[in-house]
Amino acid sequence: SDWLYSDTVKDHFMNPRNVLMVDEKEFPADARGQTGNIKCGDQMLMLLKIKDDIIVDVRWKTYGCASAIASTSMLSETIKGMDIKDAYNIKPEDLVKALGGLPEFKIHCSVLGDKALRTAIDDYLAKTGRAGMLKEAATVICTCLSITDKDIENAFHNGARTW
Ligand code: FES
Secondary structure, three states, X not given: OOOOOOHHHHHHHHOOOOEOOOOHHHOOOOEEEEEEOOOOOOEEEEEEEEEOOEEEEEXXXXXXXXXXXXXXXXXXXXXXXOEHHHHHOOOHHHHHHHOOOOOHHHHHHHHHHHHHHHHHHHHHHHHOOOOOXXXXXXXXXXXXXXXXXXXXXXXXXXXXXXX
16 A cells, blocks of 8 residues: 555554543543643543553543554553553654554654653552652654654743754
């Protein structure tokens, strides 16, 4: 096919896993993370059920694009049964690899679910008296220029637009 997207991306976009289909109240979660993508303004909500620091279930929903949907679907499958520390350290590039790649200009979309996940885990740590225990490493989201999500956040907060 000459489509830009891999079959795995298409599969996860057409049939996304673990999407929140009910009202949030009907999925009582131990952790909640809501975030936006600073690059495009899209939104993501992630809800986790956690037992003994293991993620036992997850639901998410987004107003993001097809790439965000596919990446977060893949993420949601990946984190089930995972220790919160390991989940916290998943990088967007790991998801992109699992998806069989994303077009370079869509890499920022894979950061959305991943951010919501870390926000949810931070929420859980705060609730369990361990606020700030895990630290987020800067994630390289543009390999050609070595631009990290932190760079984008900093540029955004400083009001600068450098690319
Ligand atoms: Fe916003 Fe993809 S364009 S998440």
